Amino acid sequence: MAAVATDPRPAQVRATAVDSRYRRGAGRWLVLAAAVLVGLAVLAPFGIMLLNAFKSPQDYAANGPLSWPSSLYLDGVVAFWERTDFPVKLWNSVFISALVAVGGALLSLLNAYAIGIGRVKGRLWIIALFLLANMLPQEALIYPLFTMAQSVGLSNSQWSVIIIFTVIQSAFGTYLLSSVLGTFPPALLEAAALDGASRWRILWQVVFPIVRPTLSVLMIFFFIWTWNEFFIPLVMLTSNDTQTIPIALASLQGDRMMDAPTINAGSLVSLVPAVIFFLIFQRTLTRGVTAGAVK
Amino acid sequence: MADTALTERRSRADTRPRASRGTRRRRPQWVGYLSYLLPGAVAFGVVIGYPLLTNVYFSLFKWRGGMAPLRWNGLGNYVDLLGDDKFWTSFGNSLAMIVAMVLVPTLLGLVLAAVLFDYLGRRFGERVSSVLRATYYLPQILPVAVAGVLWNWILNSQTGALNVILRGIGVETPPNWLGDPSTALPSVMLVLIWVQMGYPVVIFMAALQRVDPELYEAAELDGAGWWDRFRAITVPQIRPETFVVTLTCTVAALKVFGPIYVLTRGGPESSTLVPSYYSYLNFFDKSQVGYGSAIATVLTLVIVAVALIILGLQNRAERREREGI
Known part of the structure; x- marks a missing residue:
């Protein structure tokens, strides 16, 4: 001014x-x-x-591509649906993303409880480590993770992907939740402590209800991020029955049978779940995008 | 924290018989919370810490992966990298990714957010600006692999929508967008701008909401035009968000993998090769695990260094601002 x-x-x-x-x-x-x-x-x-x-x-x-279809042609959708066995892929994506969303939010909450409310010593360094983990390229982890999964019998298993993403997503969640819990009203905690509540009870009966909106934003983020993930599922999930939607779509690429309608129908069918999810949670999400931007 | 430590030392020096409360205070408060960090610490150690170190370890060997023997190579892989044209090309292309995912979207996002918020929002109502914002954000919600597959078809030289349209309007030989080394990188960059643009718009618009509207009104009364307000109010007020967007997008640009995999696989002739895809190639295609690990390690160091530089710049800007006031 x-x-x-x-x-x-x-x-x-x-x-x-x-x-x-x-x-x-x-x-x-x-x-x-x-x-x-x-x-x-x-x-x-x-x-x-x-x-x-x-x-x-x-x-x-x-x-050409710009004309209105002369008749409704559904074979593209059907072809994509059958070739990818779409219901299986859809279930795989939902299963992996949902478990990561819940697990990631839980792990973030536990970490953030110790950092934001417990104010453990060296917490700035801990947060810096989490931020660093969030920035790492997945390529720097993938080969060891790949061999580890093989050695514990989790190769081509969705559980390996779930465990990996639970941890990766909670790196961001811990960072965000720690700063939220750092401003938690101390009066509430003191009142609960005077009543003789244990730390565990304070976490679930005082802290959890108050940060539930933030946790739900985090869960939506984790769900969508995991849903859209490409690299780690591409490497870890090698067979048709374990793959997620993006991998299934990408692996059809270069297939001679993929004509224009099949590619387009496939893209459309693959993005419908994400769009539906986005529309349902749009309000929560825009709030969440904002929350992420505040340092 | 320092306070608790002090009281604790004092209470230990205290020779008076301790009340039951005093005994509880023997350890500082925070120690009791450490158990809550335990699951997180174990999980991070197993999924991130150990693999990261193992990757560095692998990078010191020649290894074809799987059951093949590891052969000690010292820093040989890193020396080889220095003389590897593809390695340098891939990091050169990272600069192009930064232009496409950071520079252009941030500048466009700033202007679009300011236009939507400060100009269109006021003249045509909130609804118009929020519909436009949602439109710009749309590409962000679809899986990047889906976006890549769609664009790969649109840009296909034979059957792709773009070239069919171009031929329809009389272009005899439209370019082979993704297949020609001279057009592949710009095409990929355009797709990435399309994907990325909505993110800064949404963040900046949210940021503008916390700017005091009186600032704008006062400036307008003083006769400042839109450009003056943009320069003197909008840009400085949302500087923190600009740093966050720059940091997150730069890191994402250095890590980019999915779009390259579905659009070009690094080709043609390595013209769109990026470090992450190059390390993937070495891991799973060429079975040169040690070499791939070395690329991934260098990429990690570059990302951390760039992130530290951006954070340092942010700190300096903040300090200067505080001293200015």
């Missing part, structure tokens, strides 16, 4: 302001048009996907 007030060219600034007020009628529509155009550019691939998911290969060859 100070910079504006002490602007050395007040006359000029005022002149442009008058100008802009003068042009406001037309100008604002131009700005709106530009913003809408950017939005359309973002939406274009989705639109093309929708148009071509239900179009027969002959129709596509004759009329």
Whole structure:
């Protein structure tokens, strides 16, 4: 504000302001048009996907990607559904993501309870370690994890993926929850301690109910992040019956049978669960995105 | 914390018979909470600490993986890296990833967020700006592999939507977007900008909500135009969020794997090779586990160094701001 007030060219600034007020009628529509155009550019691939998911290969060859399908063609969806055995993939994705969401939130809560409320010694270093863990490239862990999973009989097992992501996701969760719990009202804790509640009871009967909204945001994050993960599931889950949706879709790539409608139908079917999930939790999520941004 | 330690020392020096409460205080409060860290500590040790160190250990050997013998190579793998063109190409491409995932989205995001919040939001209502925001954010929610598969088809030289359209409007030989070394990297960068752009927009718009609206009103009364307000209010006010976005996106750009795997597999002719994909290739395709581990180790060091630099810059900016006030 100070910079504006002490602007050395007040006359000029005022002149442009008058100008802009003068042009406001037309100008604002131009700005709106530009913003809408950017939005359309973002939406274009989705639109093309929708148009071509239900179009027969002959129709596509004759009329191209921008035409309205001449008839509703469902073979693409059916082909993708059957070739990937989609219900199995869907269940695998849900199973892995849900367990990671719950497990990750639980582990984050325990860590954050010790760091944010217990204020254990050296907590800044502990948090720094968690942040570091969050930044590591998965490539620097994958080969040892791969051999470890083999040696304990968890190769090609979803449990290896669940355990790994529970820990990786809770690195972020611990960081976020620790700063939330660091500001927890001490009066509540003291009152509970005076009543003779143990630490364990304070955690579940005082702290947990109050941070439940934050925990649910974390769980949504963990679910979506795990759902979208690619690298570790690609390496760890090697057979058809254990793979997740993104891996199944990617492994169909380059397949000669993958014509335009199958690719588009596959992409569409694969992103539907994520979109549904997003729409259900949109409000919680936007709050959560914000929470992540506050240092 | 220091306080507790002090009282504790004093109570130990105390010779008076301790009340039952005093005995409980013999250990500082926080020690009782250590057991809550135990599951986390074990899990992190097993899933992150041990594998990370093992990876460094592997990088000192020549190893074809599996049951093959490990042959000591010292720092040989790292020396080989220095003379490996592909290694340098992959890190050079990381710079392109930073342009596509950090620089362009952050700048675009700043302008778009400010336009939505400070201009369109006020002239056309909150609804318009929140619908546009949701639109920009849409690519962020879909699995990156799905986005890659979709774009891989759109950009396909023969059957892809883009080239079919181009041929339809009379372009005889449209470019082979992902198959030509000169266009592959820019194409991948465009896809990544498309994926990434919504993230800064959402964060910056949320950040703008905590800026005091009076600042804008006062500036407007003083006759400041949109650009003046953007420069003098918006950008400095949301600097903390800009740092967070820069940090998280830079780390993500250095780690990028999924889009490269589904779009180009690092090709053609390594023109889109990135370090993570290069190490993956060595691990699981070329069976050069030691070499792959060395690449992953270097990548780790680069990421940590870059993150520390960004955090350092942030600290310095904050300190300067505090001294300025």
